[in-house]
Amino acid sequence: SPSPPLPTHRTDVDCSSDYGSANPYDGGGGGGFVDGCHPLHCNRLVFDNFLDEEGVERLKDIAEKAIEAGRGNGGRAGPTILDINSGYLRDDQGLVNIYESSGDTPIFSPSDFSFYLSVVERIRSAVSSSNGLDPSQPKFTAPTFMTRIRYDETWRPSGMHDVYWMPHVDKENTGHYDYSGLLYLSTQGEDFEEGMFEFLVNDEDRETVEAQVKPERGKLVSFTAGSENLHRVNVVRGGTRYVLSFWFTCDGEKEFGNFLDGEIHRAYGKEGGDGNEL
Numbered sequence: 001s002p003s004p005p006l007p008t009h010r011t012d013v014d015c016s017s018d019y020g021s022a023n024p025y026d027g028g029g030g031g032g033f034v035d036g037c038h039p040l041h042c043n044r045l046v047f048d049n050f051l052d053e054e055g056v057e058r059l060k061d062i063a064e065k066a067i068e069a070g071r072g073n074g075g076r077a078g079p080t081i082l083d084i085n086s087g088y089l090r091d092d093q094g095l096v097n098i099y100e101s102s103g104d105t106p107i108f109s110p111s112d113f114s115f116y117l118s119v120v121e122r123i124r125s126a127v128s129s130s131n132g133l134d135p136s137q138p139k140f141t142a143p144t145f146m147t148r149i150r151y152d153e154t155w156r157p158s159g160m161h162d163v164y165w166m167p168h169v170d171k172e173n174t175g176h177y178d179y180s181g182l183l184y185l186s187t188q189g190e191d192f193e194e195g196m197f198e199f200l201v202n203d204e205d206r207e208t209v210e211a212q213v214k215p216e217r218g219k220l221v222s223f224t225a226g227s228e229n230l231h232r233v234n235v236v237r238g239g240t241r242y243v244l245s246f247w248f249t250c251d252g253e254k255e256f257g258n259f260l261d262g263e264i265h266r267a268y269g270k271e272g273g274d275g276n277e278l
C-alpha cells in the first residue's frame with residue numbers, strides 16, 4: 001500500500017505524565033509504558049486533504065443512512081452521535097440502536113463497511129508513521145463516533161450529553177485512549193458557522209485558547225490524547241457539521257478486533273454492557 005501521508009502542519013507540545021500508567025477507570029488495567037507506541041514527544045498534527053471529496057461524500061452518506069435508520073425524518077437538530085459498531089445513536093430524544101430499529105433490512109452495504117474500515121486503517125497508519133511508532137502500533141480501539149451537529153435556533157440541550165462544547169481531555173473520558181484522530185466532513189464557514197476546534201491552555205480556568213483549527217472537508221486532525229491536549233468544539237451557529245472521531249491505544253488488550261463484524265452490538269445490553277456505550 002502507498003506510504004501514509006505526512007502532516008501539513010505539526011505543533012510539538014510537552015507530554016503530560018498520563019501515559020502508560022494504570023487507569024482507575026479501566027479497572028486498573030492498561031499499566032506499563034509500551035516502547036514504540038506511547039508518545040515520548042507529544043503533538044498536534046493536521047493533514048489537509050487527507051480524504052478526497054468522493055470519500056467525504058461516502059462517509060456523510062453512511063452517517064445519514066444511520067441517522068435515518070435510527071430516528072427517521074432526517075434525524076434531530078443539535079448533536080446526533082453514532083457509534084457505527086455498536087449501533088447506538090444518541091440525540092436529544094435519547095438513545096436508539098440503529099441495528100435493532102432497522103430489523104432485518106441492512107442499513108449499510110458491504111462496500112460501505114469496507115470503505116469505512118479502509119479509512120480507519122489509513123488514519124491508524126498515518127498516526128503511527130507521523131509519530132515514528134512501530135508500524136503495528138498503536139491499535140485501533142473503541143468506541144468511535146460519527147457526530148452530526150445540525151443548527152436550529154430553537155434547539156436547546158436536553159441534558160449534559162447534549163452539551164458538545166465542553167472543554168475536555170480525551171484520555172480523561174476513556175483511559176486507554178493514547179492518540180486521537182478527527183476526520184472532518186464539513187468546512188467551517190461554508191457548510192456551517194462558528195464551530196471551530198480549539199486547543200486550550202490546561203490550567204484551572206480551562207478557557208484560554210492556545211490554537212484554533214478550522215474544520216475542512218477531508219481534513220484529519222490528530223493529537224496525543226492526554227492532558228497536554230485539552231480541547232473543545234465551539235458552538236455551531238448555522239448549517240450542519242460532521243466529524244468522525246477515532247482513537248488508538250497502546251494497550252493491546254483494548255485493541256478492537258471485531259470492528260464492524262455485524263455482531264458486536266448484540267453483546268451490548270439495552271443500557272450498554274461493557275462501559276463503551278454513548
Ligand SMILES: O=C(O)CCC(=O)C(=O)O
Pocket residue numbers: 145147170182196197231232233243245
Ligand atoms: O468535533 C470536534 O471537532 C472534536 C470532537 C472531540 O473532541 C471528540 O470527539 O472527542
Ligand SMILES: [Fe+2]
Pocket residue numbers: 168169170231
Ligand atoms: Fe475530544
